[in-house]
Amino acid sequence: MNVFLLLVLITFSEATIGVFVKLTGDAIPIQTLNFYALSFAALFLALAIPRATDQPLEFPHGNIKDTVIIGALIAAQISVFNYAMTLVPIANAVVFWSVAPFFVFIFSNLFLDEPAKKSYFLIFGLALVGIVLAKPLSGGDWFGNVVALSTGAIYAAMVTYMRHEGREEAGNDIFWSMAVGAILLSPAIFLAGPGEIGKFVTYPSLDMSLPVMLWAVCLGIVSTGFSYFGISMVLKQINANVYSLVDIIVSPIVAASLGYLIFGEVPASGMIFGGGLLLLSGFWLTREMSKGKENSAAHACQCS
Numbered sequence: 470m471n472v473f474l475l476l477v478l479i480t481f482s483e484a485t486i487g488v489f490v491k492l493t494g495d496a497i498p499i500q501t502l503n504f505y506a507l508s509f510a511a512l513f514l515a516l517a518i519p520r521a522t523d524q525p526l527e528f529p530h531g532n533i534k535d536t537v538i539i540g541a542l543i544a545a546q547i548s549v550f551n552y553a554m555t556l557v558p559i560a561n562a563v564v565f566w567s568v569a570p571f572f573v574f575i576f577s578n579l580f581l582d583e584p585a586k587k588s589y590f591l592i593f594g595l596a597l598v599g600i601v602l603a604k605p606l607s608g609g610d611w612f613g614n615v616v617a618l619s620t621g622a623i624y625a626a627m628v629t630y631m632r633h634e635g636r637e638e639a640g641n642d643i644f645w646s647m648a649v650g651a652i653l654l655s656p657a658i659f660l661a662g663p664g665e666i667g668k669f670v671t672y673p674s675l676d677m678s679l680p681v682m683l684w685a686v687c688l689g690i691v692s693t694g695f696s697y698f699g700i701s702m703v704l705k706q707i708n709a710n711v712y713s714l715v716d717i718i719v720s721p722i723v724a725a726s727l728g729y730l731i732f733g734e735v736p737a738s739g740m741i742f743g744g745g746l747l748l749l750s751g752f753w754l755t756r757e758m759s760k761g762k763e764n765s766a767a768h769a770c771q772c773s
Contacts, residue, residue: 472706479699480715482691484724487559488731489688490551496681497664499555500657502688503548507651509689510697514644517698522641529645535634536642540649542627547693548654550620556613559728560736563721564744565605565617570717570751571596572625574758581633588757595750603743643697717752 493502519525529536553562571593577583605614666685669678721744728734736744 472703475699475703476715479696479703480720480723482696482699483716483720484563484727486551486688486692487554487562487724488727489684489692490554491559491732492670493681493684493688494670496668496670497666497685498657498661499552500548500654500661501664502685503544503551504651504654504657505682505685506551506689506693507544507547507647507654509686510694511644511647511651513690513694514647514698517694518641518644521698521702524641526641526644529642532642536645537649538630539627539642540646541653542623542630543646544650544653546620546623546627547650549616549623551688553613553617553620556616557610558734558736559732560721560725560734560740560744561610561614562617562620563724564603564740564747565614566620566624567717567721567744567748567751568596568600568618569621569624569628570754570758572622573628574754576625576629577632577758580629583758586757589754592750592754592757595746595753599743599746599750601743602739602746604737604739643701647694647697717755718748721748 490499490502497505515526550562550566553566574583574585574589578585605611605618664681666680666682668681670681671678725734725736
């Protein structure tokens with residue numbers, strides 16, 4: 470598949486998370502919806518990976534511990550992010566999630582002994598200005614904003630752990646980690662209930678009724694399964710910095726636009742300007758942090 474087309478599809482699929490969560494409404498408890506999402510995502514990966522790689526899925530005998538830990542972090546990150554979507558507008562959730570690169574830097578400094586560059590302090594200053602302008606603790610959305618911020622921390626913990634263990638998001642590993650995440654979330658069926666999975670909702674603008682379960686399937690296959698699968702494929706073909714531009718800046722903008730077009734969500738002016746600074750500083754920090762690693766990788770290739 471063409472790389473540009475794949476980037477477009479990944480961007481759109483990531484941006485639909487909030488849309489499918491909000492379309493589900495109260496028909497399915499969010500804890501159960503998260504379980505459905507990871508289950509359908511795992512099913513999609515089980516079918517897509519062998520077809521894309523021409524190789525069967527292999528059980529990670531030598532990486533069971535890593536697979537379980539990463540699966541637990543994926544389950545936590547997706548669950549908290551989807552929960553944030555039920556509390557705040559889509560723009561709030563995706564903007565405050567974008568603090569993830571800053572948590573990656575903090576965790577890498579604490580646990581991987583990676584030194585800070587002078588440029589990081591300028592970037593942190595811009596990010597702080599963005600947070601002040603966005604006013605995450607003001608108004609009725611403060612709790613949801615905090616939940617969205619915590620999502621960035623969970624995602625950063627997963628990235629830091631994978632870097633510590635020298636792991637990459639290979640397709641085979643993604644499936645097993647996603648399956649572990651689904652298993653860990655499976656008690657939600659009994660604790661929160663299965664939800665009104667047979668319910669149909671009428672959408673006047675479409676002049677038709679659709680089953681609520683359709684949005685759970687789309688959340689799992691389109692927003693989750695395809696996103697993880699697409700990322701693992703595209704990173705084999707392009708520089709990680711190019712993908713960072715899409716993931717940290719373009720995807721949140723598309724998600725916020727969908728929130729406006731579908732649900733009429735209009736971000737406050739402070740969120741627009743503060744969020745813009747957060748997105749730009751997050752992308753800048755990601756580029757700065759990856760420069761040394763790219764140079765090291767290039768040097769290793771030249772020496773081998």
